Amino acid sequence: MAKKLMKGCEAIGEAAIQAGCRLFFGYPITPQNEIPEYMSHRLPQVGGTFVQAESEVAASNMLYGAGGSGERVFTSSSSPGISLMMEAVSYMAGSELPVVIVNIMRAGPGLGGILPSQADYFQATKGGGHGDYRCLVLAPWSVQEAADLVQDAFDLADYYRNPVLVLGDGLIGQMMEPVEFKSGRTPCKPLAPKSWAATGCDGSRPTNIVNSLFLDPEKLEQHNVKLKAKYDAMVRDEVRVASYFDDADYDMLVVAYGTVARVCSTAIEDLREQGLRVALIRPITLFPFPYAQVRAAAERARSVLVVELSCGQMIEDVQLALEGTRPIHFYGRQGGMLASPDEVAEKLRSLVATREVRHA
Amino acid sequence: MAKKLMKGCEAIGEAAIQAGCRLFFGYPITPQNEIPEYMSHRLPQVGGTFVQAESEVAASNMLYGAGGSGERVFTSSSSPGISLMMEAVSYMAGSELPVVIVNIMRAGPGLGGILPSQADYFQATKGGGHGDYRCLVLAPWSVQEAADLVQDAFDLADYYRNPVLVLGDGLIGQMMEPVEFKSGRTPCKPLAPKSWAATGCDGSRPTNIVNSLFLDPEKLEQHNVKLKAKYDAMVRDEVRVASYFDDADYDMLVVAYGTVARVCSTAIEDLREQGLRVALIRPITLFPFPYAQVRAAAERARSVLVVELSCGQMIEDVQLALEGTRPIHFYGRQGGMLASPDEVAEKLRSLVATREVRHA
Amino acid sequence: MSQIVIDRDLCKGCELCVHACPQGILAMGREINAKGYFFARVAEQKRCIGCRLCCITCPDVAIQMRVSGTMYHYFSY
Amino acid sequence: MSQIVIDRDLCKGCELCVHACPQGILAMGREINAKGYFFARVAEQKRCIGCRLCCITCPDVAIQMRVSGTMYHYFSY
Amino acid sequence: MQNDVIIAGFGGQGVLLIGKMLAYAGMRDGREVSWLPSYGPEMRGGTCNCTVVIADRPVGSPVVQHPRAVLAMNLPSLDKFEPLLRAGGVLLINSSLIHRDAQRGDVTVIKVPATEVANQLGNPRGANMVALGAYIGATSAVSVEAVEALVGETFAAKPKLVEANLTALRRGIAIGQELPRKGAA
């Protein structure tokens, strides 16, 4: 298909349809209303089904039912709505259901505000629900990447039989950029038939049961160990990360994800014109987090700046990656305030004073 | 009062009453049913009110209303029920409401099982809900300590105007131990009148509004910064940690919390009789986590063993504390399986082989 | 004798009062107010019967009614 | 002629069938089964009228009914 | 010094109750105690057990993998816990319901015909008291005074029961003491 100028939310919806998803269950919330709205008019056109759920709790449990039936399905919401899905997400992870959930993050806590934020990082990556489980978390920084990652999300969900979370912020959802959907795209993972799905049993196999209950603790522990092995496999095989401005040597490394990383890249471009030597590394998968890559990139620098639209959440993963080998600085904005390139540049410049960054 | 043999759940309920709490809103779930059951017969005796909510979602929002009215109030649940409270917890943190929430953890994810677990550590300490917020998290290891911490929890909640989470496991809830409630106990924090509570306004002051919505991002950012400052104050002033067997030198340090720490202490006693030099450090506050204390204790040892009833969650905070200065080993059981003293001792002995632990 | 007082800046120009007035004595003005709305005005004060329907209708409490002397209420409100 | 067959090990000894039988031909036994329950037994097979009420009542599907030849059904089930 | 025991049997045999009484008695003796029940799936019937620890220092692990004593009131319990008993520990078997011998040779085995004794005493529901007594007699985990006083309190409501249960308890203690005290925990 030709390039089209699309809102992030619409591109996400279209990407799901391109990925063969024909089911959407969701509940309105700003700043992602354009996703359910888009699905409500597009799905019927392609023989799909759109259901406006009575709540996010219901939507996430409809996801459970549809996912357990072996169909591709997704839902989207924003921060408070995602919090209401935590029990169901834990159930879906425990029952190993392949579903896709999009969180267009807004500022919190509580009702907070509707402007962009990245303050749901912990919830997404460490598991906001109960029990030992992990969601694979993808964080796009452009509308095109959002469209691409959403399609991959369905393949990854099917491959691992695990919920995949696409973590965007209000900017991604609301901005328009050119998007291209390649026709005849091949899945990013080999896909097996869903013989485990509960779709009726003619007796030729034992009944399929979608379930996370194990009354026998030994069985449940085996199940936990099995899940852990799956998460370890993700850590081994699914890390995605992008590096910028790292061709030449650099003194300082910026770590950022999502649209904020674009703000940082612009800031760095300006600084480099002024002779400052700064590079950027952008985690694309937040779980699994690119610990090794960030460590390696950081060791080429004298110090590291983490930029987030939060009080500092991803920075803990950066600390885990660096183990104190480099000083880590932080620049964050909250409440829906956006970090501008100038602010980030200013922060980086101020660190020059700390002598950690040298002029070329 | 004289010592009484009490179930952990009952001691928790009685402690709330001793702390002046006269309101309980909750929903049944094993293994903490004895808490609502105890409150349902005790509260009426002391002129209090017990309400069985229709769900944990409702219970947590009743907590919001009662807390916003300036009354001491608490609820209790277990893992899946706590996940359903995540939106309200984020609201209560955002609205700065003093409430107490008890989580008697069971095995997950999903419906999982009803036996003891510690797999909700991330949810409790990093914030399972959306947005930048923190709950103060207390983890007792005995019935007596549960009773004491629950009483402190109400004082801490009032002092910081923040939700306080008491994190116990099935063992704490179900076991019986002697408990003593000291009469005339003094609050662990100075308590100010709750002039902010929404209790009716005669015009002598502006109306009090319990709220977490800030449409103006600058105002919301200020609010986030204010909350962050509060959490920093907790980190500065509220860390609680206990050390054992650290009088003499030791080669290995065990880090564990809750009842598992008691299992470890027994294991260590046996090992010490056999001449192994092992110490134990037990975080009592999980947020704020005793980073400095764990670091200091670890630096006296050659290596560290973290023991949890999970696939490994607190271990990340230990890694953040140690910054790679000591090798960290892990022993975990899941699914409701309990670590026994012998298993832990065996694990420690096996590490002797690694030459990290030396015989005296 | 009843008198209608419309607060020009509270008015959002919704015209509901104009439709509500049984006497048709309210009309929209040609000026715009601080909020950028054409606001309502009283065209023929004298014909007002004091029914308060415009007051009751106004979603923005932009209409006040004053009466000099006592006056008959068509309905209790 | 109808015949009642009670599976001793499925029975939980709840006695509901004993109360359900209009002929009162079922009774609890004095033995206990694998599950540790005193299980039900047919006291007077001959007087069974084939109403199936015991079968319908049993929560544990412990009661089977066999008939030799055709037989009249008191009610459709 | 620490005493610990796993008491196990059918739901109806009152094993949780005698476990609690043991813990209470330990308290009376001024020692540290913990009582930990098995809480299985929310399901009906089946067996249950509790672990009681009585110690001079604060109780470490309330979970005891290899107890110093096991009181088995029914066969499944014996099968499950006999292997876990510490070498040199005490194994009490309710011989009224359990018709097999102990398999361990490295422990003190005490057969307690709890039900018979109770029936003889015309107190059929007192079998658990006999068993409790036997454990105390064999291990002196708690003082006889403490436990007797406790029986008094527990059944204060029904004086007749107090007497009946005290008798059952004392018969049990006697049975427990009768035996060679080798390797008792």
Add this chain to the structure above:
Amino acid sequence: MQNDVIIAGFGGQGVLLIGKMLAYAGMRDGREVSWLPSYGPEMRGGTCNCTVVIADRPVGSPVVQHPRAVLAMNLPSLDKFEPLLRAGGVLLINSSLIHRDAQRGDVTVIKVPATEVANQLGNPRGANMVALGAYIGATSAVSVEAVEALVGETFAAKPKLVEANLTALRRGIAIGQELPRKGAA
């Protein structure tokens, strides 16, 4: 080379639309573009704006704090964005609604009587097209061909509108070009 502009005005003035048209035109010229609307509280009325970036390389920050151009369709917008304009940037003022002068001396100021012009052309709703033209005329951020083709598409449904809007657009372009091209972005 990068062009970026903040277009701001009342809800009804169609500023989001001309922003999108600008982005589309940029695409036609084969350049990278981004369009970012202000999405405020879910509330009615008030002003709105959008940021359009047109660049040769992939667009970095879609958020532009100091834009190379500002197109202010009403007074509040001028007040808000004039101070943010880059030195040497282009400031377009809808002089039909804004009756104050620019305060900045270090930028190219272009007064566009958008509403009058549109009215003169008998196309009162075309004021935003005039303004868009003026911006393009002053900055040549996009090619005239691209934007004209786009107008054709946008109003394809109503051929009459196509003509009317093309005229408005061209008048705007002329206005934009008329001026000293110093320091245009």
Add this chain to the structure above:
Amino acid sequence: MPETVVFSRPQALAAVHTHYCPGCTHGVIHRMVAEVIDELGVRERTVGIAPVGCSVLAYNYFNTDFHEASHGRAPAVATGIKRARPDLIVFSYQGDGDLASIGMAEIIHCANRGEKVTVVFVNNAIYGMTGGQMAPTTMPGQVATTCPLGRDVSQAGHPVRVAELVSTLRTPAFVARASVHTPLHAVNAKEMLRRAFRHQKEGACFSLVEILSTCPTNWGMPPAEATQWLEKTMLPYYPLGVFKTPGGADRAPAPLSAQEAACRTT
């Protein structure tokens, strides 16, 4: 001659401009609630609960203490407040998405427990704040952003009638439906609010008043037209009146007669 003000802003209503769209009847309902609070003389001990919805800022519009509840949970918050402070007059103000969609469990159980609170339920047949999505109360065929072809009852079912639903609970309560699309309807609506708050003041029972309201913006029509659309489209489906009084008879339907029950029309 002495001049007296016979109509002006009630004391319980803050003297501020609201953010509501021109002609949105949320404003009328706000004012009448405030008038009733004044009339009953309970302003100083009244605590309101704002929903998540266009009326989320109600906490700025009333001269009383307020809570801002999470979406749909206002009845639970109200329960918490009233149980903590039975001396307070507690009311929640909720839209139809808030109360009838996400908040359905909370409103049913709050009513069923008979919490002595008052619920002002504003039914405008749409999600206003989020920009016009379908509500459970959206009319058949009505266009919304999530039912662009109009509500299809075969997919989304029929509109939920809250007054009817709540009135069938056995627990005593006062339940009514009113409208504010004309001033005379508003006069009646105020009487319903008066009765609801009076029941609470007397500690009698739970009370809920469903009030039909307009959303000109998301209905896509001028305010005056919106009032006519309400009259024409909503009134026939949402009958006005009192559905339940605390002393009144049980409103639950009885089982069908044998032959009604037998009919297998599908």
Add this chain to the structure above:
Amino acid sequence: MPETVVFSRPQALAAVHTHYCPGCTHGVIHRMVAEVIDELGVRERTVGIAPVGCSVLAYNYFNTDFHEASHGRAPAVATGIKRARPDLIVFSYQGDGDLASIGMAEIIHCANRGEKVTVVFVNNAIYGMTGGQMAPTTMPGQVATTCPLGRDVSQAGHPVRVAELVSTLRTPAFVARASVHTPLHAVNAKEMLRRAFRHQKEGACFSLVEILSTCPTNWGMPPAEATQWLEKTMLPYYPLGVFKTPGGADRAPAPLSAQEAACRTT
């Protein structure tokens, strides 16, 4: 003479021992659901949904594919399944805590959307699995572990009547209440289940059958006594019968007459 088996375990019911207490009528209801599935010949395309409650293990007791839903959300899970695979026969099996307490919003909206699924609602007036806490359906004065002095309607309200509540929704549905405390009641209950599943098979409508059931364990009485307690205590409050048929009339209550409405008895 040839011997024929006229009563035995249905094919859709797994040949396993259940964990249910002696005399618990969950077992009877399981069997009858299975019998109906066999009769309609839909076993191979039936998917069940187990609740969280004593029947949580239903997924082991039926010979059909199954989902285990989170507490109260079975109707949402059913919606997800049916919308994904309209060709499947989907039923949820739920207790009263699951459906009428935490799951109230989900059941109301599933019914209101008219999802073509069947809900088997087992009302035993208590929380069985967690050990006898009060349910929304617990009878006035009935003792439970969270109402040790018996349900106090002034604090906890009156028992929720689900069949009545759901039948008042406008969307066509089949709604009935039955009981299994005697074999003849069970025969009628099975007929109701038969009609419910047939409506689904024909794609007609949503169907819900509320079935009164005993919990001897938590009621604290022998099974036979429990059936009498049900007859004596529950039947008068929970009338049996069909409450709504897809073709039948609207069951919602109309506004009260003027003078009924006026009565201010409190």
